[in-house]
Amino acid sequence: MSGYRILKAEKQGVFILKFIGEIRLNLCSTIDRAIEEIELSPDLVTVVVDLSQAEMVDSTTLGLIAKIGVFAGRSGKLMPTIITTNPDITRMIDTMGFDAIFVILNAADIQASDLKELPVCTASEEEVRQKVLAAHKVLMDLNDSNRETFKDLVQALECP
Secondary structure, eight states, X not given: OOSEEEEEEEETTEEEXXXXXXXXXXXXXXXXXXXXXXXXXXXXXXXXXXXXXXXXXXXXXXXXXXXXXXXXXXXXXXXXEEEOOOHXXXXXXXXXXXXXXXXXXXXXOOOGGGOEEOOOOXXXXXXXXXXXXXXXXXXXXXXHHHHHHHHHHHHHHXXX
C-alpha cells in the first residue's frame, strides 16, 4: 500500500469520502474532482468525510473539505459530517472553525465494503496552484483567525 488512499462510496444520496494515510496537496486534483462529482449529483443528501485513518492532512486538503461544508450550507443540504480520531487532525479542524459547517464525530461505524479507491489525478503546476489558492480562500472565509493565518500564502499564490 502506498502512503495514502482516497476511497469513495454513495448509498441513498449519502456520499462517503475516506482518507487514509498522509493526504497532501499532491492529491488536490483528485479530491477536488471527487467533490465536484458529489456536488453535481442530483441524489446528494449529505457527505461524510472519514478521517479516522488519516495520519495527516494539510491545509489545502482542509480547504477542499471545507468546500463541502460551504456548498452544503448554501444549497440547503444536510450538514455534512467529519469523523476524526487523530488528536492533531481534530485540533486543526476545531481551530479552523469547521464546527460551524460540519457535524464532527470522534467515532463511527462505516463499512468499507462499498468504498472504491479513487485513481490519482494528474495536474499541471498551474492547476495545482489554482486549487491550492481556492482551497485556502475557502479556509479564509470561515473566520478571522484563518483569514490572518493564510493571508500571506494567498497573496503569494495570487502573484503570477
